[in-house]
Each structure stands twice: as structure tokens, then as C-alpha cells.
Amino acid sequence: MYQINLPERICAVIDRLKEHGHHGYAVGGCVRDMLMGKVPHDFDITTDAFPSETSESFPDCDIILTGLKHGTVTVVYEGENIEITTFRTDGEYLDNRHPANVTFVRNISEDLSRRDFTVNAMAYNPEEGLIDLFEGEKDISRKIIKCVGDADTRFNEDGLRILRAMRFASVLEFKVEEKTAESVIRNRKLLKNISVERIYSEFTKLILGNNATEILKQFYPVVCELFGEIPTENIEVLALCPKDHTVRYAALFSHMSADNAAGMIRALKTDNETHRLVKKLVASASAEMPEFASDRFEKDVAHLLAENGFDDLDKIISLREAFCVHSGVGTENLVKIREYAGKLIREDACLSIKSLDVSGKDLAAAGIPQSAEMGRILKKLLDLVIEGKVENEREALIECAKKI
Ligand code: ATP
Ligand code: MG
Numbered sequence: 001m002y003q004i005n006l007p008e009r010i011c012a013v014i015d016r017l018k019e020h021g022h023h024g025y026a027v028g029g030c031v032r033d034m035l036m037g038k039v040p041h042d043f044d045i046t047t048d049a050f051p052s053e054t055s056e057s058f059p060d061c062d063i064i065l066t067g068l069k070h071g072t073v074t075v076v077y078e079g080e081n082i083e084i085t086t087f088r089t090d091g092e093y094l095d096n097r098h099p100a101n102v103t104f105v106r107n108i109s110e111d112l113s114r115r116d117f118t119v120n121a122m123a124y125n126p127e128e129g130l131i132d133l134f135e136g137e138k139d140i141s142r143k144i145i146k147c148v149g150d151a152d153t154r155f156n157e158d159g160l161r162i163l164r165a166m167r168f169a170s171v172l173e174f175k176v177e178e179k180t181a182e183s184v185i186r187n188r189k190l191l192k193n194i195s196v197e198r199i200y201s202e203f204t205k206l207i208l209g210n211n212a213t214e215i216l217k218q219f220y221p222v223v224c225e226l227f228g229e230i231p232t233e234n235i236e237v238l239a240l241c242p243k244d245h246t247v248r249y250a251a252l253f254s255h256m257s258a259d260n261a262a263g264m265i266r267a268l269k270t271d272n273e274t275h276r277l278v279k280k281l282v283a284s285a286s287a288e289m290p291e292f293a294s295d296r297f298e299k300d301v302a303h304l305l306a307e308n309g310f311d312d313l314d315k316i317i318s319l320r321e322a323f324c325v326h327s328g329v330g331t332e333n334l335v336k337i338r339e340y341a342g343k344l345i346r347e348d349a350c351l352s353i354k355s356l357d358v359s360g361k362d363l364a365a366a367g368i369p370q371s372a373e374m375g376r377i378l379k380k381l382l383d384l385v386i387e388g389k390v391e392n393e394r395e396a397l398i399e400c401a402k403k404i
Contacts, residue, residue, distance in 0.1 A: 001137060002037040004124050010043045013075065013082055014125050020057040022049035024084070025108065025123035025131065032119045035140050036172070045084045046123060048106045054084050071104055087111035090157070109133055116154065116161045117168060118146050143174040151183035159190030163202040166219055170209030181218070188225045199226065200268040207248045213239040227264065231255050233326060240322035246274055247315050250281030251322060258283035277315065280308075284316040285323070292336040301340045302386045306351040313341055350385050350392045353378045358397045366398045377404050 006014075006026055017024035024047045030040035047054060054073045055063050064074035064081070071086035088102045089110050105111065108123060108131060115121040118136040130137065134148050145168050147154045147161070155161050162184050169176045176184060191199065203226070206212060216223050216235045223230055230252055237251045253261035262279035290300030305313055317338050321331045350356065360378060364370045368377065381397055381404075384390045390400045 001035050001141065004031065004034045004130070006034075006124070006126065007043070009078055009080060010045070010082070011126060013045060013077055013084070016057055017045075017047055017049060017054070017084075018127075020049070020053070022047050022053060022057065023108070023125070024049075025125045025128075027111075027123040028115065028120050031122045031124050031130070032136070032140065034124075035122075035137060043082065045082060046087055046108070046111055047084055048087055048108070049084075050086055050104055054086070070102055088114070090114050113148055115148055116158075116164055118148055119168070119172075119174075121148050139177075143172070144177045145169050145172075145174050145180060146177035147180050147183070151180045152187060155183055155187040155190060159187070159192075159194045160198050160202060162187060162191060162222065163194075163199060163206065166215050166222065167202045167206040167209065170206045170211045170215040173209075173211045176215075176218075184219055185221050188222045191222070191225055196268050200270060203268075204245050204249075207238060207252070208243050208245060212248075227252070233323075237322045237326050240325050242315075242318050244315060244318070246277035246281060247319050247322075249274070249278045250285070250319055253278065254282055254285045254319075254323075256282065277312065280312060281315060281319050285319060289320070289333070290337055292333050297336075298340060299387055301337055302344060302349065302351065303383070304337070305341045305344055306382065306386060310341060310345050314338065350382070353382055355392075356381055356385065356397060357392050357394045358401070362394070363398065363401050366402070368401055377401050380404050 004026075010026060014024040014026075024045050026043050027046040028044050030043045033040040049057065051065075051068055051071055051073045054075070055065075058075045058077070062076040064076070066072075067074065067083065067085070071088050073084050075082050075084055086104045087106065087108055087110065088104050090102055112121045112123060112131070112133055118134040118139045120136070121132075121134050122136040123131040139146055145165050147165075165176050165180060165184055168174060175181075206215065209215070213236055216238070217232070220235075223235070234252050234254055237254075238248050241247045241251050249265060250261070253264055256264065258279050261282040262275060265275050265278045290297050290304060294300070308316065317334050321334050324331045324334065344351065348355075356378065358378075358381070360370070360374045363374065363377065368374070381390070381401060384400060385392045385397075390396050
């Protein structure tokens with residue numbers, strides 16, 4: 001197992017707590033990641049100090065109290081936000097969702113026992129070393145996700161843990177331990193009680209993991225619980241998609257109409273950009289694409305690029321490539337489209353109304369009435385430029401616009 005080397009600022013924060021008579025530990029995901037030789041994206045600190053005592057230990061730092069309800073004090077230490085949470089137990093759970101109350105405790109073992117999986121239930125500080133009460137380190141080396149305590153009980157406390165088990169298995173490339181796995185499937189209905197925002201956040205991480213396809217197949221009843229039946233092909237295609245959540249959601253929902261897929265995404269309360277892209281990508285799955293063999297290839301690619309922009313087009317192509325690879329169909333044509341689109345971008349080709357050599361104002365000055373038609377005329381000019389029927393040159397475009 002890898003050595004744990006906490007960053008200096010984390011050690012300094014732990015030292016500071018100690019100077020004030022408290023104990024502080026790095027805990028949860030960061031300990032897991034370091035034992036796996038990965039660089040944690042953030043460090044959570046847990047302490048026996050009550051929130052007021054934590055605040056008093058950092059009189060020279062800004063303190064943010066937004067997480068106070070859960071015992072979290074955010075200390076701005078040397079410009080960085082560090083979350084310090086008091087050891088706590090979760091009171092009785094309501095609706096398999098949130099505990100009725102959290103109780104601060106002075107003992108780290110109670111705090112570690114409320115955590116979801118053995119690999120997430122370890123704490124560390126340089127003085128005391130690793131505190132591992134549930135064989136988390138062993139489960140890392142065995143690569144398994146296993147509940148702390150009885151799985152049915154833990155999933156009933158918080159149904160989101162069902163998806164978290166799948167998420168960690170997918171991202172860390174672990175297996176879900178047998179009893180935990182049976183319990184995941186048995187308790188899947190508990191997801192009904194979980195807010196869609198929390199589901200979306202975990203499920204998105206799940207589908208971006210290296211083991212996404214394997215986990216979604218293994219826990220197919222959970223997938224159905226969330227989204228209804230999804231064709232196996234869609235799930236297998238995930239592994240062939242780039243790690244972009246919009247492309248992967250589009251792959252999952254590609255058996256639906258674009259409107260139904262958009263409805264599905266809307267129900268997850270995603271941001272508008274995700275909604276826009278998934279809808280577009282699902283619609284694009286059945287659209288016609290330029291054919292390299294055709295003599296219109298270059299023009300068709302330019303139109304497609306003008307319509308979508310390079311980033312969206314790249315995703316459209318990636319999604320189709322994944323389905324082609326899955327069904328053993330060649331992707332040469334798609335590769336050519338991407339290549340040629342890239343070339344057009346590099347050459348700064350005229351692909352938008354903005355890059356035309358005239359503006360609406362110019363046309364108005366040349367006597368074309370400023371009306372709702374103006375946008376249509378400019379679009380038509382762009383099409384003609386792409387088709388090579390008129391030069392992207394001011395005078396020529398104005399002449400052409402008069403005819404339109
Ligand atoms: P990541 O690297 O994705 O941030 P993480 O393990 O840090 O992984 P978080 O969701 O940030 O996951 O949670 C931090 C820690 O809090 C977890 O490691 C776990 O100990 C605990 N935890 C988080 N959510 C739950 C939950 N629903 N039930 C029990 N413990 C939880
Ligand atoms: Mg985390």
C-alpha cells in the first residue's frame with residue numbers, strides 16, 4: 001500500500017487543532033485515494049473540536065459557516081478553503097434520506113461507523129497513523145466496495161448509498177462485495193425517496209467511470225428503476241464513448257425520441273447546456289451524415305459545421321463512432337468528417353453569419369429594408385458562400401442580397 005503524505009497545509013491545520021487541545025485527522029475519500037497512490041482532489045478534516053472550538057483555533061483565518069448544520073466549518077487557510085467537520089453520528093433517518101438530527105460526538109470510532117463504505121471510513125494523522133476500524137485498507141487491496149455494517153440497514157438509512165456503491169465500483173474499478181451487491185438490488189426501490197439532484201450527481205460520476213458498462217449491466221434492475229428499460233446495446237456503447245457526460249447520457253437514451261430523452265434529462269434537473277446537448281445528440285443519432293465518396297462531401301461538412309460548431313460536431317461524431325464500433329461497422333467516413341471539419345476551422349473558413357464580409361447594417365445601407373427577412377437573407381448568403389456560389393466579398397454579397 002502507498003505511503004500517506006499529507007500536504008503541508010493539511011498538516012499545519014491538524015497541528016493547529018492540536019495546539020488548541022483537539023485532535024484532527026484527514027478522513028474519507030482523501031485517505032482512500034492516497035492509499036491507492038492517487039492525488040486526492042480535496043482533503044476533508046474531521047475533529048473532536050466542536051464547531052465553535054474549531055473557529056476559535058483559527059482566529060487569524062476567515063471562517064465560512066455555511067455547513068454548520070452538519071458540523072462543518074470552512075477555514076480559509078493560506079488562501080485555500082479547508083472543510084473541518086466535527087465527529088458526529090447521524091440521528092434516526094427520516095424517509096431513507098436525511099437524518100432527523102446530527103449529534104456531535106467526541107469519539108472518532110462513532111464518526112467512522114456512520115460512513116458508507118469500508119474504503120471511505122478511514123482517518124489518518126501523522127502522529128497516530130492510519131485509523132482503520134473496518135478493514136478499509138484490506139478492502140482497497142482486494143478492490144471491493146463493502147458497506148460499513150449491515151448493508152440493508154445502511155441503504156435504508158440513506159438510499160443514495162445504493163448509487164454510491166455503484167459509482168465507486170465504476171470509478172475505482174472495484175467489485176461490489178457480494179452481500180452489499182445483493183442488497184443494492186434488493187433495496188433499489190429506496191431510490192424513489194432520493195432527490196433527483198443527488199441522483200444525477202452520483203449517476204453522472206458512475207457513467208464516467210472506467211467500469212461503467214460492467215456495473216450498469218450487473219445492476220441492471222437499478223438502471224430500470226431510474227430510467228425504465230434501456231437496451232443492452234446502449235449500455236455497452238458507454239465504454240466506447242469519450243468521457244463526456246452529455247455523450248454518455250445520449251448513448252444511454254439513444255433508443256428514445258429526442259423529445260423523450262430531453263424530458264428524461266429535464267427530470268434530472270440538469271443545467272441547460274447538458275439538456276441542450278443531450279437532446280441534440282440523441283436527435284443526431286439518426287440524422288444523415290456527409291459521405292466521403294460523394295462529390296458534395298466538402299460542402300456538406302461545411303454546412304454541418306456551420307450548423308453545429310466544432311465542439312458539438314465532435315460530440316455528434318464521437319457518439320456515432322461508438323455505435324459503429326459496437327456493431328462492427330467501420331468509422332473511416334466519420335474520421336474523414338472530423339478531419340475535414342478540423343481543417344476548415346484551422347483555415348478560418350467562413351462558417352457563420354458573423355464571418356460574412358457584410359453585416360445587416362451594410363445591407364440596410366445598400367437599400368435592403370431592415371425587416372425580419374434580414375436574418376433569413378444573411379443565412380442564405382452564408383449558404384451560398386459555403387456552396388461556392390458567391391465570393392465572401394462585400395460588393396458581391398450586396399449584389400447577391402439584392403437579388404434575394
Ligand atoms: P470523491 O473523491 O468523489 O469526492 P469521496 O469519498 O470524498 O469521493 P464524498 O461524496 O465527497 O466522497 O464524501 C466524503 C466522505 O463522506 C466519504 O468518503 C464518506 O466517508 C462520507 N459520505 C459521503 N456521503 C455519504 C453517505 N451518503 N453516507 C455515508 N457516508 C457518506
Ligand atoms: Mg470528496
